[in-house]
Amino acid sequence: MSLPVQYPTASLKPRREESLQGGHLWIFSGALQQPPHWIEPGGLVDVKAANGQFVARGYYNPQTDIAIRILTRDREEAIDEVFFRDRVRRALALRQAFDPEQTSAYRLIHSEGDGLPGLIVDHYAGILVVQVHTRGMERLRSLLIDALRDETGARGILLRNDSQSRRREGLEVEEPLAVSGDVPERIIVRENGVRFLVDPWQGQKTGFFIDQRDKRAALRQYARDKRVLNCFSYTGGFSVYAALTDPGTRVTSVDVSAPALEMARENFSLNGLDPDRHEFLIADVFDYLAQARRDGSLFDVVILDPPAFARSQGARSQALKAYRRLNTLGMQVLQPGGILLTCSCSGVVHLDDLLGVLAQAAQHVQRPVQLLETCTHSLDHPINLAMPETGYLKAIFCRVG
Ligand code: SAH
Helix, strand or coil, X not given: CCCCCCCCEEEECCCCCHHHHCCCCEEEXXXXXXXXXXXXXXXXXXXXXXXXXXXXXXXXXXXCCEEEEEEECCCCCCCCHHHHHHHHHHHHHHHCCCCCCCCCEEEEEEHHHHCCCCEXXXXXXXXXXXXXXXXXXXXXXXXXXXXHHHHHCCCEEEECCCCHHHHHHCCCCCCCEEEEECCCCCEEEEECCEEEEECCCCCCCCCCCHHHHHHHHHHHHHHCCCEEEEECCCCCHHHHHHHHCCCCCEEEEEECCHHHHHHHHHHHHHCCCCHHHCEEEECCHHHHHHHHHHHCCCXXXXXXXXXXXXXXXXXXXXXXXXXXXXXXXXXXXXEEEEEEEEEECCCCCCHHHHHHHHHHHHHHHCCCEEEEEEECCCCCCCCCCCCHHHCCCEEEEEEEC
């Protein structure tokens, strides 16, 4: 018989186990009656209720407000290679929904949404790009990489631990590092049959904004033979989908990043489109829109997919102002009856906030707005029901009269 698994213990204040039983995966430091002793930051802990009963097992960081992130509620389950293999297999099973001939870019592990706090893994045509965001996951890194390699059969695994947010956890910001196989400078992926180049080493996030896949597909029904303005275009995700709908469609892509726009042009060519029939402008979107309004330029479809304006609660009200200004400007360059796709990926800005911003913008420009489709991310970014914060993307298609 094997010995029961045991780790250092942390005890909770009375009744603080209830949210964990409902599937929440965080314990804030204020909920602890007794922090664990003799444990290094990031070490594994057993969480006990005030009455001494086992509740869950996770990892501990004394430096952050979230003191413990839960990995399992099964007392018999050790946090070892078997654990990681099991979680990777579960994640893979969900992504079987994608036909690899059509879609070879998807998120394989969405952190708390897939029961693996502090971990993001994106899959690009057989290459995995991994981001480790917490001290606890960092300590488990080699078990994790082995499990990923063995369970997915990936050709290469790249660690992109270059996010500044790691500092909050007391972690170093590292250079990208290939930890298994070969990781090319560029990968060609498919998304709903559309081809894209991904730069896993230097591209933003892990290289591509996979979370917009279904919104790009939904855009098709509005873009046929239209003039489309794609603001914050990055490498042209929405632009290519729009341009492919009809030879008469004309797309203007605007972004501050010159390398992103260069890759956007390449993505047009990769799909048999002539980039010279479309526009690619290196500009600040706010400046561009203000100028377009002054020039009287009008579009049939406007896409606003900015970076997160608020990364913390404190930045929220400034961010709402920026969203308001952006959406007002976007409406001002829309033809009557035009389609606006507006997005926010700020976790602290909720759907209701974005709807409020839209309503204020509509009032400002004095035009009626019809909401057509409201979206979040799709099945490869599962949201943990007990943790609404595992969802961050809001996207609204509307018609501006
Ligand atoms: N819609 C894109 C993802 C957008 S990510 C897609 O589907 O792939 C946000 C983009 O906004 C980045 O490419 C970044 O370079 C750009 N960006 C950030 N601030 C900007 C600004 N003020 N003006 C123009 N582009 C900006």
